[in-house]
Amino acid sequence: MGFFGTLLGLIIFFIIIGLRIIDQYERGVVLTLGKYTGTRIPGLKWIFPIVQRMIKVDLRVTTTDIPQQEVITRDNVPVGINAVVYFQVESAENAILNIKDYTLAVSQYAQAALRDVVGSIELDSLLSEREKTAEEIKKIVDGATKAWGINVTDIKIQDIELPADMKRVMAKQAESERERRAVIIRAEGEFVAADKLAQAAQRLSNAPGGLSLRTLSTIEKINPDPSKTVIFALPVEFMEGFRSLASYLKDKVK
DSSP: OHHHHHHHHHHHHHHHHTEEEEOTTEEEEEEETTEEEEEEOSEEEEOOTTTEEEEEEEOSOEEEEEEEEEEEOTTSOEEEEEEEEEEEESOHHHHHHSOSOHHHHHHHHHHHHHHHHHTTSOHHHHHHOHHHHHHHHHHHHHHHHGGGTEEEEEEEEEEEEOOHHHHHHHHHHHHHHHHHHHHHHHHHHHHHHHHHHHHHHHHHHHSTTHHHHHHHHHHHHHOOOTTSOOOOOOOHHHHHHHHHHHHHHHHHHO
C-alpha cells in the first residue's frame, strides 16, 4: 500500500505541475525535447513535465517606442524625431522560432527604417506629410516582420524637434505671413469703403443742393461748441445749391 500510495502521489504531482492555463488572448507554443510540437489554444492544458515546456505568446496589439533619433533630412537639416509602433503577433510559433526577441527586433528595425525614410525627404515634406512618412516607415517594417509572424498595424510619429535657429526662422516666417494677411484685409476694407464713398458722392452730386447740405453737415461737426463762433467764407455756388434745393422741394410740393 505504501508503494502504490507513493506512486499515486507522484502521478498526481506530475499532473498538477504539468497543468497550464492559457488565456483567451494567448497561444502556447510547445517544445518537446527542444523541438516544436504544436501550438495550444486557450483553456486548461497539460504538458509533460521536464520533457515539454510551453512558451506563452500574447496576441493582443502592443506598442514599442522608437526613441528619439537624430536624422539629417535630404536638404541637410538636422532633426530629432521619435515615434511609436503598434504591432500584433499573428503566428505564435514564428514569433518564437524565427526571432529571439520580437519586441526588441521590431523596435530596432523601425529605428533603421525611420532614419532611412526621413533621410530621403526634405524638411517641408516631413512637417506637412507626417502621416505619409509614417506609412512609408510602416511598409518597410511590416515587410520585414511578416517572416517573424508579426503584423505592424500602425506607426505614429510623435515629436519632431527642430534646431533652435530653425525655430526662430519659422517663427519669423509665420509672423510675416500674419502681417501679409492683415495688410490684405485692411486693403480690401479700404477698397470697399472707397467704393461706398464714391457711390455717396455720385448721389450727392446728382441731388439738387446735396453737396451744400453735406458741406453744412461737415461744418457742424468741425465746431460743435455753441459758445464759440467760427466764420467761414463760402462761395456763391454754395448758396446756388440751396436755391436749387428749394426749387426742387417746391416742385415736389406742387
